[in-house]
Each structure stands twice: as structure tokens, then as C-alpha cells.
Amino acid sequence: MKLSFSSEDEKFRAEIAQWLSDNLVGEFEQLKFRGGPGDEHMFPEERKKWEQKLAQGGWTCVGWPTEYGGRGCSIEQQVIFNEEYARAGAPGRMGHIGEGLTGPTLIAFGSEEQKQKYLPGIIAGNDLWCQGYSEPGAGSDLANVSTKAHFDQEKGKWIITGQKVWTSLAHESDYIFVLARTDPDSKAHKGLGFFLVKMDQPNIDVRGIKQITGTCEFNEVFFDEAQCDAQDIVGEPGNGWAIAMGLLGFERGVSTLGQQMQFQNELNQIITAAKANGSHQDPVIRQRIADAHIGLKIMRYNSMRMLSGGGNNGELRQEALIYKLFWASWHRDLGELAMDVLKAEAEILESAPYNLTRMQSMYLFVRSDTIYGGTNEIQRNIIAERGLGMPKEQRLIKNS
Amino acid sequence: MEFSFTDEQKMIQDTAQSFLAELSTSNAIRSAMNTEQGFDNDTWQKICSQMYWQATHIPEEYGGMGLGYVELAIMLEKMGQHLLCSPFLSTVCFGANALIVAGSEEQKQQYLSQICEYGLTATLAYTSSNGIWDAEAVQAVVKPQGDGYLLSGTYRYVLDGHTADTLIVAARSEKTQGDDGISLFIVEANTSGIKRTWLPTMDQTRKQAEIVFNEVELKATALMGEYQRAWPALKQIIDLATIAIAAEQVGGAQKVLDLSVEYTKERVQFGRSVASFQAVKHQAADMMMRTEVARSAIYYAACVAQEVLSNCVSLSELSEAASVAKAYCSDSYFKNAGDAIQLHGGVGFTWEYDVHLYFKRAKSSEVLLGNSAFHRERVAKLLLD
Numbered sequence A: 001m002k003l004s005f006s007s008e009d010e011k012f013r014a015e016i017a018q019w020l021s022d023n024l025v026g027e028f029e030q031l032k033f034r035g036g037p038g039d040e041h042m043f044p045e046e047r048k049k050w051e052q053k054l055a056q057g058g059w060t061c062v063g064w065p066t067e068y069g070g071r072g073c074s075i076e077q078q079v080i081f082n083e084e085y086a087r088a089g090a091p092g093r094m095g096h097i098g099e100g101l102t103g104p105t106l107i108a109f110g111s112e113e114q115k116q117k118y119l120p121g122i123i124a125g126n127d128l129w130c131q132g133y134s135e136p137g138a139g140s141d142l143a144n145v146s147t148k149a150h151f152d153q154e155k156g157k158w159i160i161t162g163q164k165v166w167t168s169l170a171h172e173s174d175y176i177f178v179l180a181r182t183d184p185d186s187k188a189h190k191g192l193g194f195f196l197v198k199m200d201q202p203n204i205d206v207r208g209i210k211q212i213t214g215t216c217e218f219n220e221v222f223f224d225e226a227q228c229d230a231q232d233i234v235g236e237p238g239n240g241w242a243i244a245m246g247l248l249g250f251e252r253g254v255s256t257l258g259q260q261m262q263f264q265n266e267l268n269q270i271i272t273a274a275k276a277n278g279s280h281q282d283p284v285i286r287q288r289i290a291d292a293h294i295g296l297k298i299m300r301y302n303s304m305r306m307l308s309g310g311g312n313n314g315e316l317r318q319e320a321l322i323y324k325l326f327w328a329s330w331h332r333d334l335g336e337l338a339m340d341v342l343k344a345e346a347e348i349l350e351s352a353p354y355n356l357t358r359m360q361s362m363y364l365f366v367r368s369d370t371i372y373g374g375t376n377e378i379q380r381n382i383i384a385e386r387g388l389g390m391p392k393e394q395r396l397i398k399n400s
Numbered sequence B: 001m002e003f004s005f006t007d008e009q010k011m012i013q014d015t016a017q018s019f020l021a022e023l024s025t026s027n028a029i030r031s032a033m034n035t036e037q038g039f040d041n042d043t044w045q046k047i048c049s050q051m052y053w054q055a056t057h058i059p060e061e062y063g064g065m066g067l068g069y070v071e072l073a074i075m076l077e078k079m080g081q082h083l084l085c086s087p088f089l090s091t092v093c094f095g096a097n098a099l100i101v102a103g104s105e106e107q108k109q110q111y112l113s114q115i116c117e118y119g120l121t122a123t124l125a126y127t128s129s130n131g132i133w134d135a136e137a138v139q140a141v142v143k144p145q146g147d148g149y150l151l152s153g154t155y156r157y158v159l160d161g162h163t164a165d166t167l168i169v170a171a172r173s174e175k176t177q178g179d180d181g182i183s184l185f186i187v188e189a190n191t192s193g194i195k196r197t198w199l200p201t202m203d204q205t206r207k208q209a210e211i212v213f214n215e216v217e218l219k220a221t222a223l224m225g226e227y228q229r230a231w232p233a234l235k236q237i238i239d240l241a242t243i244a245i246a247a248e249q250v251g252g253a254q255k256v257l258d259l260s261v262e263y264t265k266e267r268v269q270f271g272r273s274v275a276s277f278q279a280v281k282h283q284a285a286d287m288m289m290r291t292e293v294a295r296s297a298i299y300y301a302a303c304v305a306q307e308v309l310s311n312c313v314s315l316s317e318l319s320e321a322a323s324v325a326k327a328y329c330s331d332s333y334f335k336n337a338g339d340a341i342q343l344h345g346g347v348g349f350t351w352e353y354d355v356h357l358y359f360k361r362a363k364s365s366e367v368l369l370g371n372s373a374f375h376r377e378r379v380a381k382l383l384l385d
């Protein structure tokens, strides 16, 4: 165990810091500290351009292997990249689903052809992806998806029909990966397929859903005989569950460190507000701010532990199993702290009809952290069953 | 940056686990805790002569093994897990740390080598009865007399204070307060004028004492560090000890989780194991979450401690890491221990089951060197003032 970075890594830090300070200027200046949690609907066009700017500098997909066009950065360098990115106040990444989920999934499970076809667009910052997992009947019980896919021999295409819901940024995306049933008679984890689907086609209909914040970041996505090519299924038909789960494993990767730096920015804002309005002298607020700081520090150490050492044979280690539950609960508490620090002023909107301040958006948005990506309750089931070997929840089988 | 164990560190962990599983059984704990001394002499001798654990992080030039604070934390975690009754924490984490941080070359030569060689015991006395753990805790008074010094005052809550061979004591000059005027001395416990009394405690696995100094004459050579300027050193010693306690707490938090999972899997009600009830699973999941993040906190703090001892990082970083770890680990251990009683039902409330021993240790170690509220306020000062 050691904490310091090598001099080579420190050189890398200087390089990315310099690049950001040279490039996060002019038209991009307004994006500073924007597009994070609760603010994801803001400046989509400008942020897409920023993705391309990053790509020109070689700063997208830094953790991908070089053979697939990535930068091949070590874990340490990815840590540094994320730290410096957030420190500079660079905007929330529009491309994070493609870079963090689609890409690693294709690199691990995709065909050579799929890699050729899809990875360059992600690296260039041109193609944005969204995640088509949840459905009205399949939330926590993801294996209950009922969207169907069948192969049309004549057209030589997969035909997809069904509905996805809560699909973040579907309205900004070029592609969606879809978990759908390839065997119509199958149940639960069996008989699923994992598809790569172009959004721009007449048979896909995207309808925004207004959120608690009054803005639309997620959507319903309707598939009415939507199509994708024969080669656009990852893995074999019937094997989609394994791919879908493999992908969720990537969700707990290095990107969490960037997220932590955003959390740090939020906490800094709260501290500034507390000092400005005097609530930093309130002993209860002092305790809670310190507690938030302590939680964030420990979160960082915990993810360093997750990322160090590697080699865990695909099994999530104990510290990785508990990570989502910890950060989601921490972030929810931070939202409450933000409001309590602001006291009566917390209620007052930026402007009518319903324009929230940044702190208000954050406060409302954090209520979703304990829901998406596996609710806190589902996390606790997983921890108890996989981490502690306690008995599994029973699934009721309906006899029809 | 590397944040996982080396093979050697893994070996130390395994060795500690198997050694303590054999040595610190429930029976052994219970017989040790029922004595005034609080530990078994043979056990202590085994630790010192067979395992050489007391020498872990003491530099080689004083007969130590010269390993790091991470190795020490690994052992402490295991000691907490097995509720080892021994003067290890007082001797190594208070005594030896004090010598390493503040001792003169002669003092190190003399005392550190005796600790390494045959397990000389030592402890740190700085707290009065005011229940404070920072500089204001120091209320004993010292003044120069002849070539040496004259020290008077009463210390309370001194770990193993009634049994330690050697005492490291803090005192302040008259009419000083706060960080000013504090000095550190090392003195044989049997020096005349020192009266030591065992203070029976709710947590019987760790002993405390009251020590009264009644105009005790100290030689000039007893002084550690600079006269009246010892607070920074004392603070560093306390921070190092704080991290050690946090490491023990993680072991305890893990143990009560293990006991609870084991028990609820076996216990059957309503025709099923109670571990199959979701309310029980979720409580256990929360216990595991606390334990794992607490563990991350101590490994990090131990790294910082190591870097401080090798003069690599600033002392303020040490204070922060110590407070982060102690605040989180104190709460986690205590919550886990309380939950463990709940998950055991009626048997958790008995003297016979071990859960109460951990519950009581959780509280005593939470208080020792400042509870979580105290450490959060220390962090708040860094952030807000």
C-alpha cells in the first residue's frame, strides 16, 4: 500500500490539467460546473461539441486499450484524469454511457465487426448511447422484460417490439442498447438478447417524462417493429442476460471517481453557502458537514481499494458490493444538508414558473440515486446474499 | 498509488488470524477480564517472544522489525476481532509511539529495546478527569526543581495504568492553557510519590486506572522533547493511537457481523431460518456496508501514519485521517454491536453469549481518545473556521 503517485503519473496530471485550462475557454466557458447530477438536461448541444473537443485532444475513452483506439491509461492515470476533469469544472459527460458501458461491453463480449462499427463513433464523441433496460413491468425485476425481438429471415434483420421506460437522455442519443426477449416462450433470465439499435428510425418513438425537477431527462421509448441488422446482437440469442450483467459490472468502474469529484464540488458549494449565511456556526450543521466530508473521503478510499489489485476472478469483492448503497445514501443525505444549510432561503426558486437553483435541483435529483442502477433495497438483498451468504429471496412462480 | 495488500501483508493477516483464534478464545477472554490485571502473563509473553508483534513498527536500530503502520493496523484489526486482552495497545500504540515521536536517542535506546526484547509494558497518561481528549485534557502541573522537575496531578482513564512498567506523562506549567506549556516525561511506574489505582470499568476486556502524582521528583533525563513545547508531539502520538483504536474497531465491527450472520442462519422461527427474513438480511447488509467502508478508512489512515513516520506528509493530514477514521469506525462498531444484540434476540442479552463483550468494547473504544462527535468537530474546524 502506498498513497503517492509516481513522477510519471504526476507528469500526466500536469498534461491533462494544462489541456483543460487551454481548452475549457471561449464557447465552452459557460459549461463549467454544468451538466452534473440534476443538471443533465442543460446545454446538450454545447456539451456534444465539448465531447468532440475532448476527442480531438485524445481525452475520451482514456481507459480503453490502445488497440481499440483508447489511451490505455493505467488505473492511476484514470484516477488522475477524473480528478483533474472535475477540478477544472469541466461539464458532465454526455458520452458516459457509450464510453463507460457500451464500449467496455463490446470490447469484452462484442464481435470484431461490432467493435469496428461502433467504437470509433464513441471515441470521436459523435455517437451518444442510452440504456434500454427498464420496462413498465421490469424494474427491480429486470429479468421480467417483455420487449420482443425476432429475426426476419426475408429482411435479414432483427425486428423489435415493446416499450422501455426511464431511458435517460434517449432524446439526445444516437443509439440504444436493448435487452429483449428472443424466445417468446421463455421466462426470467433465459431467452434474452442484447441488441444495438439506431435511434433514428421511424419505428422508434421517444416521449419525454417530466421529472420531479420539472425537467425531462428520461423518456419512454416505444419500439414498433424497429429494426437492427443481423450482426447487431451482442453474443448469441438467448445469452443476453450474461451480457446485460457483464455491463452492469462496468458501471462500478473508474467513472465513480469522476462522480466523487462532482460530489466534492457540491460539498464545496454547501460549505461556501454555510460560511456565507452563518450556518457554519450552528453546532448541528457543523457535525453534518463534517460527516459529509468524512463520508466522501471514505468513499474515495473505498473506491481506491476497489480499483487496486485487480484480479478478483469476476466476483465482486466485498468493498465493491457495498459501494452503490454507500454512495447513493451519502448523496441523498448531502441533498438534505444543502437545504438545511440554506435555511428559509432554500425554498425560494431561481424564477417562475419552476426554475430551480442548482442546489434545489441537486436536492431533488439525489432522490433518484437510491432508485436507479438497483434500488437500495435491491442492493441490500445482493449484499446479504452474495456478500454474507444469507438465503435468497423467493420468486413466486405463477401457474397460469 | 497502490491500495491493496502485498503478499507479505496478507501473510501477516493470516498468521494473526490463526494465532489469535487459538489464543484469544471466549474462555481466555473471560478469565483475563475477571482479573484486576486484565491480561494473562503467558499470553503476553507468547505475543512478545513467539510472534514479536510488539516490535512490528519499531525501527530496526532499536531491535524492532522496522515494518510499517499498515502491518500494525492489520494486526490491530485482528486483535479487535478476537477481543484480545493484552497491554498491546497501551504499550505499542501509546508507549512505543510516544518514544518514536518524542523520545531522545538515549530514551529510545533504553526503552524501545526493552519493549522489543522482553515486552516491557508502557502507557501514556495525559487525561485528567475533565473528560476532554485534546490539549485541555492536560491538567497535571510541572515545575523545574534543581536539575530536574517536580510533577503533581491526577490522571484518569489511563489504559493499563495500574500495571504498566513505564509511564509517559504529560503535564503543563502553571498558568498555561490550551496548547501552551505542555511537557512530556518518561518515568518508571514504581517511582515514589506515584499512586496507581485500578478503575473498574463496564468493558472488562480493557483496563483503566487512576494515577496520582504527589510531588514526584523527576530527573532532567526524564524529559521527552522540548520543555513546555511538547503539544505538537503529543498530538501526533494521540493521532497515531487514534488510528490504532480505529483499526481495532473495524475488527470488532466485522466480528459482530459474523456472529450475527452465523446465528441468524441457524436460528429457525416460523419454519425458516431467521436469516431468510428480509428485515434481517437488510440489517446485516447495512452492517457489512459500515464494516467495509470503515476498513477502507483505516487502511488509508494507516498509510498516512506510515508516511508521517517516514516524514513524507504533513501532520495536519495525519490529524484529518485519524479523525475521519475514528469518527466513522466508532459509529460503525457501536451500531453493528447494537444491531448484533437485536439480531440475536434474547440470547444476545445474556452474559453467556459473547455479543455483550463486543457491545461493551464498542462503547469503551468509542469514548477512548474522543467519540465521533468530538472527531467530527475536529474535522469541522479544518473545513469551516
Ligand SMILES: Cc1cc2nc3c(=O)[nH]c(=O)nc-3n(C[C@H](O)[C@H](O)[C@H](O)COP(=O)(O)OP(=O)(O)OC[C@H]3O[C@@H](n4cnc5c(N)ncnc54)[C@H](O)[C@@H]3O)c2cc1C
Pocket (backbone or CB within 6 Å): A130, A131, A132, A133, A134, A135, A138, A139, A140, A141, A165, A166, A167, A168, A169, A218, A368, A371, A372, A373, A374, A375, A376, A377, A378, A381, A393
Ligand atoms: C433518474 C432515473 C434514471 C434512470 N435511467 C434509466 C436508464 O437510462 N435506463 C434504464 O433502463 N433504466 C433507467 N432507470 C430505471 C431504474 O433502473 C429503475 O427505476 C429501477 O431499477 C427500479 O425499478 P422500478 O422503478 O420499477 O421500481 P420497482 O422495482 O417497482 O420498486 C419499487 C419499490 O419496491 C422495492 N422493491 C422491489 N423489489 C424488491 C425486492 N425484491 N426486495 C425489496 N424491495 C423491493 C424497491 O426497492 C422500491 O423501493 C432510471 C431511473 C431513474 C429514477
